[in-house]
Amino acid sequence: MPDFRLYNTLTRQVEPFAPADGTTVRMYTCGPTVYNPAHLGNFRTFLFEDLMRRVLALRGWTVHQVMNLTDVDDKIITRAREQGKTISEVTEPVIEVFHRDREYLRIQRAEAYPRATAFIPQMVALVQRLIERGVAYQADDGSVYFAIAKFPAYGRLSRLDTREIKPGARVIQDDYSKENAQDFALWKAAKEEDEITGASWDSPWGRGRPGWHLECSAMAMDLLGDTLDLHCGGIDLIFPHHEDEIAQSEAATGQPFSRVWCHGAFLLTEGAKMAKRVGNVSTVQGLREARFSAAALRHFVFNTHYRKELNLSEEALAASRQAVRRVGDFAERLRSDTTMALGGTPALVQAADEAVAQAEAALFDDLNGPEALAALFEFIRRGNAELDRKGGDRTAVERARAALDRIDGILDIVPDREPADEGLAEWIEEQLAARRAARIARDFAEADRIRHELTSRGVTIEDSAGETHWKLD
Ligand SMILES: [Zn+2]
Numbered sequence: 338m339p340d341f342r343l344y345n346t347l348t349r350q351v352e353p354f355a356p357a358d359g360t361t362v363r364m365y366t367c368g369p370t371v372y373n374p375a376h377l378g379n380f381r382t383f384l385f386e387d388l389m390r391r392v393l394a395l396r397g398w399t400v401h402q403v404m405n406l407t408d409v410d411d412k413i414i415t416r417a418r419e420q421g422k423t424i425s426e427v428t429e430p431v432i433e434v435f436h437r438d439r440e441y442l443r444i445q446r447a448e449a450y451p452r453a454t455a456f457i458p459q460m461v462a463l464v465q466r467l468i469e470r471g472v473a474y475q476a477d478d479g480s481v482y483f484a485i486a487k488f489p490a491y492g493r494l495s496r497l498d499t500r501e502i503k504p505g506a507r508v509i510q511d512d513y514s515k516e517n518a519q520d521f522a523l524w525k526a527a528k529e530e531d532e533i534t535g536a537s538w539d540s541p542w543g544r545g546r547p548g549w550h551l552e553c554s555a556m557a558m559d560l561l562g563d564t565l566d567l568h569c570g571g572i573d574l575i576f577p578h579h580e581d582e583i584a585q586s587e588a589a590t591g592q593p594f595s596r597v598w599c600h601g602a603f604l605l606t607e608g609a610k611m612a613k614r615v616g617n618v619s620t621v622q623g624l625r626e627a628r629f630s631a632a633a634l635r636h637f638v639f640n641t642h643y644r645k646e647l648n649l650s651e652e653a654l655a656a657s658r659q660a661v662r663r664v665g666d667f668a669e670r671l672r673s674d675t676t677m678a679l680g681g682t683p684a685l686v687q688a689a690d691e692a693v694a695q696a697e698a699a700l701f702d703d704l705n706g707p708e709a710l711a712a713l714f715e716f717i718r719r720g721n722a723e724l725d726r727k728g729g730d731r732t733a734v735e736r737a738r739a740a741l742d743r744i745d746g747i748l749d750i751v752p753d754r755e756p757a758d759e760g761l762a763e764w765i766e767e768q769l770a771a772r773r774a775a776r777i778a779r780d781f782a783e784a785d786r787i788r789h790e791l792t793s794r795g796v797t798i799e800d801s802a803g804e805t806h807w808k809l810d
Pocket residue numbers: 366367368553578582
């Protein structure tokens with residue numbers, strides 16, 4: 338078996354990886370807080386984790402992935418309060434949307450999606466254990482805090498300078514900055530809004546609710562054991578979230594919490610320029626409405642290494658749409674009876690074998706998506722040229738099909754054939770009418786903007802003899 342290597346945030350190095358028991362990768366991935374549909378930035382992380390689980394499986398390991406759903410937190414309680422609902426009335430529909438979005442993006446189902454509110458006893462037990470071990474204490478405000486001064490390894494993951502650590506000072510919010518390396522809340526004493534919205538439980542320290550960091554530690558250890566093989570998340574979770582998960586878990590068990598930590602970089606979607614040019618493509622729903630396929634988005638995400646920042650731009654999405662069309666055309670060509678009848682060449686087999694070897698080597702080397710894609714596109718270029726020769730070798734075509742299936746089984750970027758859409762045609766006609774009006778008013782900037790928007794959604798327009806024709810590409 339080839340080497341498999343991952344960049345470990347703990348050591349800041351790419352190092353060989355294998356599950357501790359040699360067969361099953363026990364993998365924990367921090368999931369969404371379910372008060373709003375997840376942002377595309379969250380989905381970049383979930384796509385990186387989807388790539389991870391598929392590559393781990395390709396390498397021959399069984400994957401046991403847990404992704405939590407944070408269904409109790411400040412934002413959820415505020416929302417529930419505003420709408421006169423309980424927290425579960427707020428979170429249930431959002432959980433449904435999450436799974437619909439996940440399926441749209443072809444993100445494989447994790448083995449478990451535990452909800453924080455279903456693990457309150459495990460969380461209470463963990464806090465109890467930390468108090469018994471002398472690393473947690475109940476403060477005057479009734480909440481229980483973790484004493485970071487009692488855990489010397491605090492700050493190891495995020496490489497906090499010790500001067501930044503302020504033991505004894507306390508922070509109750511879940512999300513705080515590096516400047517606030519303080520004792521953090523494990524269990525928050527109930528407030529009135531917690532009781533009203535159903536976000537409060539009994540505990541030895543009175544009514545209250547768990548802190549966010551505690552949720553992940555308790556669920557991860559309950560479902561996967563004291564030491565995980567792999568813990569993943571977005572880079573923004575390194576501090577404080579993952580630092581605090583390590584502190585709570587390791588202080589309780591005396592064992593390493595996760596052998597390896599992997600973090601995906603940001604998707605940059607902010608900025609006026611982006612908002613103006615791509616419109617409301619900050620959610621999967623927006624993406625669907627803008628007719629960006631899952632295949633195109635997956636190509637766009639995997640075409641940048643997961644540890645590099647990625648800018649969501651109209652140009653990049655349009656290029657990805659174009660790219661996956663080539664993959665789709667090649668897949669269709671390989672699957673057709675005509676191609677089978679005409680057959681392939683020995684060089685087609687060679688191209689297929691090389692593509693698989695190169696794509697796998699790239700993916701096994703810290704999930705190098707861009708190189709795997711490069712290998713695939715080289716295969717498509719060479720494959721098409723060899724098919725043009727009509728070499729008569731049916732086995733060669735079969736080998737090429739199998740190679741494409743193997744690579745696409747990981748990347749999953751063959752687009753669906755789009756059904757005809759009457760709503761779309763109507764929308765295009767409206768845009769064209771608006772463009773005509775803009776041109777009559779000599780507002781060429783607006784006319785250009787509309788053309789640009791149409792192009793970005795795969796509509797090509799042609800002006801000839803005073804008329805405008807359009808086609809979907
Ligand atoms: Zn977490």
